[in-house]
Amino acid sequence: AQKITQTQPGMFVQEKEAVTLDCTYDTSDPSYGLFWYKQPSSGEMIFLIYQGSYDQQNATEGRYSLNFQKARKSANLVISASQLGDSAMYFCAMREGLFTGGGNKLTFGTGTQLKVEL
Amino acid sequence: NAGVMQNPRHLVRRRGQEARLRCSPMKGHSHVYWYRQLPEEGLKFMVYLQKENIIDESGMPKERFSAEFPKEGPSILRIQQVVRGDSAAYFCASSPGLRDSLPYEQYFGPGTRLTVT
Numbered sequence: 001a002q003k004i005t006q007t008q009p010g011m012f013v014q015e016k017e018a019v020t021l022d023c024t025y026d027t028s029d030p031s032y033g034l035f036w037y038k039q040p041s042s043g044e045m046i047f048l049i050y051q052g053s054y055d056q057q058n059a060t061e062g063r064y065s066l067n068f069q070k071a072r073k074s075a076n077l078v079i080s081a082s083q084l085g086d087s088a089m090y091f092c093a094m095r096e097g098l099f100t101g102g103g104n105k106l107t108f109g110t111g112t113q114l115k116v117e118l
Numbered sequence: 119n120a121g122v123m124q125n126p127r128h129l130v131r132r133r134g135q136e137a138r139l140r141c142s143p144m145k146g147h148s149h150v151y152w153y154r155q156l157p158e159e160g161l162k163f164m165v166y167l168q169k170e171n172i173i174d175e176s177g178m179p180k181e182r183f184s185a186e187f188p189k190e191g192p193s194i195l196r197i198q199q200v201v202r203g204d205s206a207a208y209f210c211a212s213s214p215g216l217r218d219s220l221p222y223e224q225y226f227g228p229g230t231r232l233t234v235t
Contacts, residue, residue: 004160035223045161045209045226091160104213105151105174106224108160 003027004092004109011114013082020067021077021112023092033095034075035106036066040088048090051075082116089113120145122212122227123192130233137197137204139230143212149173150193151224152185155207167193200234207231 013019067076093106123142153161166174167187187193211224
């Protein structure tokens with residue numbers, strides 16, 4: 001089974017609108033972290049936001065927020081007030097075993113290509 | 119404060135040659151990770167190293183691939199006798215350390231695009 005599933009290969013959004021990028025995950029570990037990265041066409045990986053499995057509140061970082069629904073095992077990224085510069089590939093990732101020494105490797109989804117239009 | 123540095127940014131090798139990819143972590147970071155991104159796919163974990171130690175190599179192909187992070191100098195990912203299927207982007211990431219209570223984020227380098235002809 002896929003540990004990270006991103007079901008939207010491509011998304012379009014109008015400038016200044018909000019957009020939600022979906023991410024579901026699969027783990028039996030009680031301690032884990034969820035990350036979102038942005039990869040523009042230039043190729044670098046840019047960290048956006050992090051959510052820990054024990055965090056009580058949903059994470060927010062500027063225009064990015066993470067809609068964390070633990071029971072549904074989903075960690076959707078919400079981008080508010082989209083800008084042309086938000087056009088990029090977005091990856092959801094998970095690190096398991098935060099408190100059990102499970103290592104530090106990230107497992108990535110296949111990504112969602114977001115295009116922001118005028 | 120320089121970020122994670124990788125070189126070369128682009129590397130072209132003929133089948134059968136060796137490829138050496140270098141990664142210098144951020145200042146103060148002692149943990150290095152290598153990931154591979156095949157075309158149209160997400161990143162796949164390859165190996166996790168600390169200085170002079172391989173901590174987790176569960177994602178490394180069994181043959182032709184090796185990695186090191188010496189006491190001095192950059193981390194090296196080495197691919198011997200490259201084949202066309204090795205063509206990919208190879209990303210290095212670093213983190214300051216592993217503490218059980220803090221999930222340090224990984225800072226990624228710009229990647230090395232390897233093309234095997």
